[in-house]
Amino acid sequence: MGYRGSYGRVSAYLREKRTSPRPVTAQPPAPRVVTRWILSRPETLTEIEQIRLKAVLANCPELDALTDHVRSFAQMLTERQGERLPQWLDAVRQDDLPSLHTLAAGIDRDRDAVIAGLTLPWSSGVVEGHVNRIKMLKRQMFGRAGFALLRKRVLLAE
Structure with missing residues (x-):
C-alpha cells in the first residue's frame, strides 16, 4: 500500500509542477537578428520586428544612437549626399561609441575620397x-x- 513505484513519483512531480507555474519571460533577440533589423530599411521590417526593435532600443541608449548613425549613413550613401559627411562625423564623435570613433578616424584619413564616393555617380x-x-x-x-x-x-x- 505504501509502495508508489517510479510512476507514482513522476506523477506527483508533474502534478506539483503543473500547479506552480513559473512566470513567462520573453527571450531577448539574438545579436545577429538585432543587427539585421538595424541594417534593414525600416519600411521593410514587419510590424512585430519594428515593435521588438523599439523595445531593444528603449533598453539600450548606445544601440539607439548607433542605429541613428547607421541609418543616417545609409541615407547619405543611397541618396548620394556626400556633402553631409562632415556633419555626420561630428555627430559620431559627440556620442560615446568607440567603435564608431575608429570608423570616423578611418574616414577622416581619406575624407575627400569618401565624399567623392558618396557624391559622384562614377564607380570603379x-x-x-x-x-x-x-x-x-x-x-x-x-x-x-x-x-x-x-x-x-x-x-x-x-
Whole structure:
C-alpha cells in the first residue's frame, strides 16, 4: 500500500509542477537578428520586428544612437549626399561609441575620397571586380606554372 513505484513519483512531480507555474519571460533577440533589423530599411521590417526593435532600443541608449548613425549613413550613401559627411562625423564623435570613433578616424584619413564616393555617380567597382578576379586566379596558380599559363587563364576566365 505504501509502495508508489517510479510512476507514482513522476506523477506527483508533474502534478506539483503543473500547479506552480513559473512566470513567462520573453527571450531577448539574438545579436545577429538585432543587427539585421538595424541594417534593414525600416519600411521593410514587419510590424512585430519594428515593435521588438523599439523595445531593444528603449533598453539600450548606445544601440539607439548607433542605429541613428547607421541609418543616417545609409541615407547619405543611397541618396548620394556626400556633402553631409562632415556633419555626420561630428555627430559620431559627440556620442560615446568607440567603435564608431575608429570608423570616423578611418574616414577622416581619406575624407575627400569618401565624399567623392558618396557624391559622384562614377564607380570603379567593375575595375575592382576584375582586379579581384585576376588576383584570385594568380593565387590559384601560385607555384604551378609560368606567366604564359596564367595569361591564358586570365584571358579565358570571363
